[in-house]
């Protein structure tokens with residue numbers, strides 16, 4: 224996507240960003256909303272259109288070509304990783320001191336404007352965030368920042384208040400169908416309005432996980448195997464079944480495992496008693512406590528086993 228007109232299913236974000244393209248963009252735009260709803264492509268399209276010599280993100284002018292090759296000196300895209308403050312002298316690349324001392328202190332190389340994109344602004348570390356806040360209080364004239372986060376709560380309130388929040392929502396079904404290619408009804412339900420996990424549905428791991436969940440709900444032995452397999456996944460990263468470059472986090476895989484369980488419980492005679500256990504598992508999963516998911520998995524499988532196969536004992 225090189226032009227904001229291609230942004231689908233996000234009328235508010237689309238209107239806001241297009242109007243900033245025409246006029247003066249604010250020093251900081253905070254694009255917030257679930258993964259897989261277009262934040263990143265919208266940010267890149269905005270930047271490319273803004274820098275493009277004909278203003279359309281044509282893809283052919285020298286500025287567009289530099290951006291597409293990832294070589295435009297005035298488009299600073301931070302990695303999707305933790306951002307630190309950096310050493311006082313000779314700070315490492317993509318630290319905040321590196322940005323301030325070796326980039327922002329100069330005027331842009333090529334055009335009138337420089338853009339700095341933080342795809343995971345939630346991973347900016349405390350000191351780095353404070354330093355950026357100072358910069359945002361008196362923003363450099365030629366620099367514009369774009370922060371991407373899932374929730375505005377992931378940023379200091381003082382940062383948010385310096386910027387313009389731009390909301391991204393889960394995508395409506397029509398847009399999911401349009402963008403997602405050949406997705407089945409069940410797959411659309413699993414994705415729930417975000418394309419983030421769409422590539423995962425095409426992997427061997429997803430096929431295997433679906434099969435093991437189906438079997439696990441039918442036989443006690445298969446349920447034991449399912450638990451063991453899911454737990455092993457943390458160490459082995461399911462490396463044999465997942466393309467290296469997909470980079471799904473283990474917690475995301477547990478999330479989709481929960482969704483698969485729910486999907487397979489549709490029409491199941493014990494759905495009423497099983498679904499709450501899965502809901503609880505999913506809700507607790509994202510708490511920032513290390514090792515919590517071991518405990519949650521244990522509890523979930525215990526309940527599944529009891530309700531599915533030992534009803535007489537559970538009374």
Ligand SMILES: [Zn+2]
Nearest residue numbers: 275281284287
């Ligand atoms: Zn262009």
